[in-house]
Amino acid sequence: MKRHYHYKIILFLVAIFLTNITLISQKPPKTQEELAAYMKDLQRKSDSMLNAMKKKGAEKEKNKKDITSSSKKQTSGTSESTTLPELDSVKVKSLPKKTLSPAELKSYLNNLYSQLCTKLPPGAVSSAKSIAAKLNNDPAKLESAALMGWQNGADDEALLLITKAATESNDGLLLANTGGLLDIFGWSEKAIPVLRTLVSQAPKNVIALNNLGQAYTALGMLDSAMYYFSRCLSLSSQHPEANSTAGYIELKRGNKEKAQAYFENSIRGSFNLAAYVGFATIYKNNKDKLKIAHLIEPKVKRPEYFNQFKYKPSRQCTNVSEAETVRAKFDAYKKMLQAETRKFDMLMKEAEQAMGKNWAEEFNKKTMEAVMKGESYMRPFQVMGSILSAEAELGYRKDMSDLEKFNMENRAQYSQLETEYKAAYERMMKSGPHDCAKENELKNKYLEQFAQLNVEWQSRNMLVENKYIDDLLYWCYFSATDLNDYRHRFYFWVKNYLYKVSGLSQIKILEPCKETEPGEIEEPVPAELKEFDCPAELEIGFAVGKLTMNCEKFSFKAGELIIFKFENQFKGKRQTTISLGGGVGFDATEKIGSVKAGFSTGMDMSAYLTFDGWGNLTDGGMSYAANAGIGVDFSAGERIKFKRNLGYMGAETGWRFGINSGLNFTTPGDLKEKPESR
Numbered sequence: 181m182k183r184h185y186h187y188k189i190i191l192f193l194v195a196i197f198l199t200n201i202t203l204i205s206q207k208p209p210k211t212q213e214e215l216a217a218y219m220k221d222l223q224r225k226s227d228s229m230l231n232a233m234k235k236k237g238a239e240k241e242k243n244k245k246d247i248t249s250s251s252k253k254q255t256s257g258t259s260e261s262t263t264l265p266e267l268d269s270v271k272v273k274s275l276p277k278k279t280l281s282p283a284e285l286k287s288y289l290n291n292l293y294s295q296l297c298t299k300l301p302p303g304a305v306s307s308a309k310s311i312a313a314k315l316n317n318d319p320a321k322l323e324s325a326a327l328m329g330w331q332n333g334a335d336d337e338a339l340l341l342i343t344k345a346a347t348e349s350n351d352g353l354l355l356a357n358t359g360g361l362l363d364i365f366g367w368s369e370k371a372i373p374v375l376r377t378l379v380s381q382a383p384k385n386v387i388a389l390n391n392l393g394q395a396y397t398a399l400g401m402l403d404s405a406m407y408y409f410s411r412c413l414s415l416s417s418q419h420p421e422a423n424s425t426a427g428y429i430e431l432k433r434g435n436k437e438k439a440q441a442y443f444e445n446s447i448r449g450s451f452n453l454a455a456y457v458g459f460a461t462i463y464k465n466n467k468d469k470l471k472i473a474h475l476i477e478p479k480v481k482r483p484e485y486f487n488q489f490k491y492k493p494s495r496q497c498t499n500v501s502e503a504e505t506v507r508a509k510f511d512a513y514k515k516m517l518q519a520e521t522r523k524f525d526m527l528m529k530e531a532e533q534a535m536g537k538n539w540a541e542e543f544n545k546k547t548m549e550a551v552m553k554g555e556s557y558m559r560p561f562q563v564m565g566s567i568l569s570a571e572a573e574l575g576y577r578k579d580m581s582d583l584e585k586f587n588m589e590n591r592a593q594y595s596q597l598e599t600e601y602k603a604a605y606e607r608m609m610k611s612g613p614h615d616c617a618k619e620n621e622l623k624n625k626y627l628e629q630f631a632q633l634n635v636e637w638q639s640r641n642m643l644v645e646n647k648y649i650d651d652l653l654y655w656c657y658f659s660a661t662d663l664n665d666y667r668h669r670f671y672f673w674v675k676n677y678l679y680k681v682s683g684l685s686q687i688k689i690l691e692p693c694k695e696t697e698p699g700e701i702e703e704p705v706p707a708e709l710k711e712f713d714c715p716a717e718l719e720i721g722f723a724v725g726k727l728t729m730n731c732e733k734f735s736f737k738a739g740e741l742i743i744f745k746f747e748n749q750f751k752g753k754r755q756t757t758i759s760l761g762g763g764v765g766f767d768a769t770e771k772i773g774s775v776k777a778g779f780s781t782g783m784d785m786s787a788y789l790t791f792d793g794w795g796n797l798t799d800g801g802m803s804y805a806a807n808a809g810i811g812v813d814f815s816a817g818e819r820i821k822f823k824r825n826l827g828y829m830g831a832e833t834g835w836r837f838g839i840n841s842g843l844n845f846t847t848p849g850d851l852k853e854k855p856e857s858r
Contacts, residue, residue: 264432267400271369280377282350289347289358292370296340304336311337312344319349323357330361339365352378356388363391368398379408386415390422402429418449427458436462447475451564471571473651476564482654486674488646491517493638493685496631500623500692507689514685521678528671534664543661565658572651579644590637597633601626616693623690630688638684649677745786759803761786782807790838805834 280288297305315321322345329338339361346358355378362371375392378385389412396405406429412422427442440462446455456472463470494513497506536542550557608622652673660666745759763784783806790799 264402264428265398265400268369271399272401274369276373279380280373282377282381285374285377286347286350288373289343293340293343293347296343300336300340304334305340307334308337308340308344311341317344317348319345319351319354322348323354326361327357330364335365339367346374352382352385353387356385356391359388359395360391363395363398366398368395371395372399383411384415386412386419389415390419393422394425397425397429402432405429413445416449418445420446420449420452420455422446423449424452424455424458427455431458431461444472444475447472451476451561453563456567471575473568473571476568480654482650485653485670486649486677488649488677491520491678491681492642493681494687496634496687497689498624498627498631500620500627500690503689503691506687510685510687510689514682517678517682517685521675521682524671524675524678528668528675531664531667531671535668539661539665559658559661561658562661565655565660568651569655569659572648572655576644576648576652579647583640583644586640587637590633594630594633594637597626597629616695619693623692627688627690634686634688641680641684645677645680649673745788756791757788758791759786759788761803788838799838801836801838803834803836 311325312322315325322341326338326341326345329335329341342354342358342361346355355374359371359375359378362368362374372392372395375388375395378388379392382388389408393405393408393412396402396408406426409422409426409429412419413426416422423442423446427439427446430436430442431439439458443455443459443462446452447459451472459472460470494510495506497503547557604622604626605619608618653670656669656673657666660669745757747757749755761784763782763786785802785804787802788800
């Protein structure tokens with residue numbers, strides 16, 4: 181039940197700090213210089229507010245009598261720092277030697293009330309007597325008025341009203357509260373006789389036992405205090421205040437393990453800043469262990485604000501046969517993620533606009549004004565929520581930082597695997613006749629490895645995302661300054677989650693190779709009119725050379741005695757062949773589209789080199805060819821029928837030997853008439 185002016189300052193600065201640290205976490209400065217400037221400005225504002233509060237408090241204290249001021253400065257210290265009061269021998273000697281009887285207690289309280297009326301400010305005394313008269317000196321009503329006055333900063337009136345109520349009743353709770361307020365307002369030596377008498381009559385009154393322990397602590401009688409705290413905790417093991425002050429006593433004695441146990445039990449019972457500060461004192465050099473979520477979480481039952489499990493990454497492709505299905509599902513999944521991310525981004529921006537540009541400064545100003553007026557300036561559980569929000573965020577960022585090395589190694593392995601697959605695929609394509617079964621087997625082998633790396637990468641990262649998202653979304657409601665601030669924080673973390681999931685959503689898909697079955701080849705339709713296979717085809721001979729170009733290849737032949745040939749294929753294996761050799765020939769043919777006419781003859785022997793589409797040498801060797809032809813040629817599928825006596829006659833013979841392709845022959849034949857096309 182410790183509440184003092186300095187305690188208010190602590191809470192105020194905690195609110196200021198946690199509000200601004202939230203800004204830092206969501207909008208971090210880009211450089212160290214910006215961060216230093218931001219923190220300097222924050223410190224300046226905090227110092228200004230603190231000085232204003234101290235000045236206001238000093239003015240208030242100055243208007244009171246010296247005896248009152250000095251008495252209110254006497255506290256147990258458990259709410260302000262880790263330093264406990266030293267033994268006050270003068271006040272200890274003033275304590276009654278025996279426990280008072282009920283009659284003696286009543287007389288003691290009447291005398292105490294009279295003393296307070298002479299020592300407290302006349303205005304407060306007059307106000308308290310007026311209130312008591314209006315309430316007909318009803319003990320229950322006087323007690324309620326006293327507690328209300330205490331909550332609203334009317335300390336003197338509260339003390340007079342609660343003492344007056346105690347003179348009119350022997351109710352145990354009323355007497356326990358009387359002793360508690362006397363201790364809070366610095367009259368601990370006056371509280372002890374009341375509480376000790378009550379405990380003798382009601383040994384299981386937990387409130388009285390705790391208040392008595394707090395009063396002994398204020399006088400520096402730590403052994404007596406621990407005796408009553410032990411009795412209190414035997415009846416209520418998680419009593420927040422008894423555990424907290426007992427923790428400070430053990431901390432002063434050097435028993436950190438015992439102190440930690442008391443602080444943890446205090447927070448388990450109910451979060452309080454005094455216990456948290458004591459707990460933090462133990463771990464001031466080890467921030468990683470300064471965590472209290474595990475003490476509070478067991479009593480928390482979260483509603484489902486956001487179902488993160490419906491956004492889990494799409495499944496991987498492990499076989500070419502499922503490529504089409506996986507691609508369709510993945511495309512739909514990415515489209516859904518993008519839509520969700522845009523939706524929450526818009527909601528976050530709307531909340532940010534509702535907050536305004538200077539919302540943090542305005543909050544700090546309103547908080548200081550409320551403190552100066554003695555009004556409530558923090559939302560319920562805001563300090564606890566801010567601590568747990570910060571704890572969750574720091575844990576999240578640390579775990580993500582710890583994953584950086586793994587992520588880099590995993591993605592490097594993935595990139596290396598892609599390089600390995602491309603090399604293996606190229607070797608297979610150059611090794612000989614194409615085989616779809618072998619190609620698919622190779623693709624499936626690498627698909628499984630790609631999938632394994634992606635799944636491991638996704639699962640490790642999603643484990644961290646899902647570990648913290650519930651805490652980040654739940655506690656931001658309590659830590660927020662108002663509803664708009666809460667909405668902004670909530671949408672920020674949802675958007676961050678969806679953004680991370682989207683980045684992790686990667687799959688590797690390799691299209692299957694399909695063999696063309698004989699039955700799948702389109703049979704030519706017997707019709708007079710048929711589209712040409714290639715809409716553009718050109719062949720021109722110029723005595724010592726020849727140029728050929730169509731949809732499949734481009735070739736050029738030139739020279740007399742020394743002959744140079746160049747051919748580049750546009751389809752199939754996309755090979756380029758260069759040859760150089762000797763021979764003779766004459767070519768005066770021309771071909772446009774499907775019509776070829778003229779005369780040609782020749783013979784040559786050449787050495788050749790063949791390169792694939794990537795510029796790699798794939799074959800080389802020697803070739804020999806001889807040819808002759810004369811007449812007019814019409815390719816199959818011509819649109820117009822010609823007479824039979826128009827035709828083209830020709831023949832070609834030769835051989836070709838390649839290092840990789842082996843020996844191939846062109847069947848020789850005599851000049852003969854080409855059959856009429858139908």
